[in-house]
Amino acid sequence: MADTTGTANPENAGAAIGVDGEDGVRRRDFINIAAVSFAGVGAVAVVYPLVSQMAPSADVLAESSTEIDVGMIEPGQAIKAVFRKQPLFVRRLTAAEISAANDVALSDLRDPATLGDRTKEGHGDMLVTMGVCTHLGCVPLGAAEGENKGEYGGYFCPCHGSHYDTAARIRKGPAPTNLVVPDYEFTSDTVIQVG
């Protein structure tokens, strides 16, 4: 307001209006600050829907659970299913694979977990994991027949060379953690419901 606008002497005019001197100045400042603050709050409030619109929409969030029939998987075989648009590995372990997994000392593991922790009670041979490498999200090999299973006989991620063992635990390579076991349950002896 210190503009010298060269108009009809704004300073004088202001003085003539603001009879109550200091009070007037304070009230004026307060209103201007309040108005600008409100504009600022409004602008920030607008950001909220603009940011939130990029979060998953209702139909994506509602992607429901997936039911998978695992009855026909033979020991040593694995199938690939889809859960939330991502691959899901279901592997039926052989006795040799189970003992290989159980023989490893937990202290040797980067992300310690036993095979028992990663399977369901009574279905110790059914290993259900996400088919998403915990390094950068590639799909590891080893689920399909004839694919490279890596040095530890489980899964091998070709992108950056992560090796998973028969319990899908990370053993070698850059991946920080084991392949994720999603929430699932057996709805019958041969059917699992994931999610």
Place this chain on the structure above:
Amino acid sequence: MSFPWAREYQPTNGLMKFLDERLPLPRLIHGAIGAGYPVPRNLSYMWNFGVLAGFCLVMQIITGVVLAMHYAPNALVAFATTEHIMRDVNWGWLMRYAHANGASFFFVVVYLHIFRGFFYSSYKAPREMIWLPGVVIFLLMMATAFMGYVLPWGQMSFWGAKVITGLFGAIPLVGEPIQVWLLGGFAPDNAALNRFFSLHFLLPFVIAGVVILHIWALHIPGSSNPTGVEIKTEADTLPFHPYYTAKDGFGLGVFLLLFLAFVFFMPNALGHPDNYIEANPLSTPALIVPEWYFYPFYAILRAFTIDFFFIPAKLMGVLAMFAAILVWFFLPWLDKSPVRSGHYRPLFRIFFWILMVDMAALFWLGGTHAEEPYIMFSQLTTAYYFLHFLVILPIVSSIEKPKPLPYSITESVLGSDKDASPAIPAAAN
């Protein structure tokens, strides 16, 4: 800046000083819409619409970019993705309603901005090069809005696309091939939808570019004002900031109240129910009309019902519709009155208000069924529209005797200007 008393930018801290010496953006803003832009002190609220139009453009670009994140320009899914935005995307309904009603309010603001220009002859020298890019912006807006309306792929989208591209079919000899080329097919389909989406995304940025030219040109002579008398001294002006930022801030608040009332409480009032029916190439809606902001020009298009000698009615309508806008380009040279403001032009003012009534009638008639008596009304109003700009304006501007102008803007505001009387020497502070 054109005024010697425009206040120079003074960096207030080290960072601003650093920036000012290397990339003087703050200086640019200071000179464009800050304290460094002297503006006539007597602007009325009719001068709010420029800033509001700029606000609308930014708002449309932001909401449009958001909508493009969720929309798919494919004839199979376009309608469904629009509904997906309305139902499932977080705040998607707000984005879409704000964008759709934002287009309408953008046009409201721009029409008022243009009509302000008509009344105060804002197109006159030395402001022709503000006016001409302005008309270009309006044309680009119309193209953008038309293509945007096609995107939801409802019945009105589809038939609007068909009818508007059909306009080009009126061109003799090459018309039909041009229409097929524009659509990329024999009827609107994927090809048309995709290119309309692409152009609808591009054109707003072209508009933004022309807006920069528009504002640049504005800063050469400075804003016009309600008296039409040019700025003489510093006493005639106020710095844009804080005076007009404060005034525009209040104007923006009033605008937002109206706009948001539509968005939240009657978001479909300005649209057509038919556009909530998915496009169906085999069935035409009972009443095909464009969005309301095209009504005047649509009324002009439909007013030509029979061949005029050797010119087919269809071609005549198309010619008239384009001419109705193109005529605005010539306004600076059609209106030769030395006085700008309608306040001091008694005869012109009468015809201006007749034009406003005429435009209001065209706005109404463009949305009616193509049947009598509406067609006859639209023929009379169309005739006046052309007579006004091309015949009445040149003649009135030559024969009318304007009222005396105030000596200066200051005099019009304060009732006197000490500069006006030669007895008292100009005592500027």
Place this chain on the structure above:
Amino acid sequence: MIRLFGILTGLFFAVAVLWSFGNGAFVAATEGMGEETAEKVFYEHPEKLELPSDGIFGTFDVAQLQRGYQVYKEVCAACHSLKFVAIRDLAQLGYDEGQIKAEAASFQVPGIDPNTGEATTRPGLPTDYFPSPYANTVMAAAANNNAIPPDLSLITKARDDGTAYVHSLLTGYSSPPAELTQQFPNFSTPPGLNFNRYFPNLNIAMAPPLAADGQVTYAPGNPDPTIDQMATDVAAFLTWTAEPTLVKRRQAGFAVLGFVLFATILAYFAKQQVWAAVKPKKAAKAKD
């Protein structure tokens, strides 16, 4: 020069359009302003319908939406799809997860056999959309005397005054009134069509879907399922399907408008303060 050219151009367009006008006026004078038709005279705009969701303070009545859903499912769904509404959306009608799963499973939706890949059907999931009664429009047309039943998801937004339209249309079946047949002796309702004064051309392909009171059995505690009640309920349901965010939108609107109103008042006083110093006194203000 440019003005002379302008005047000529202006006269050209004006004369051309007045030529059309003269022609139209001549026709109007000699032949009248177009014929009256039965549609123009006897078509009625939908009757006003009051629903709890009306007005800016309106909210949906969940019990009514549930009844309307029941009417849709038992009557309308035989021919009309609801393809933009997902079964999971029923959560907004007050159903819980288990009910929705059961509801979803009661529909058969198109699917593929996981072993052979052949097209088949499977029980629906909450994420599925309401299945269409016909696989495609050709089938829909063939089954309905060439009239394709419109999708109902958006019907109340796709018709002028849509909610009232749905109610009026469902209750507006009658035989053509005597005045109509007197005034337009040639008017007839072709076989397969039905007279309905709320349908724009008066003859609608849809047979009266709500034929008798009690056609749908409402759960105890609900109003009697008269034709009018069922039509009202299904109109309410279709208002919800057309815009499930209706109530949320208005609630957000009150908050936003209240904020903006307050901010605008502040902006007004701020503007007055800024301008106080340079505003001329009232007395000195120049006349316009």
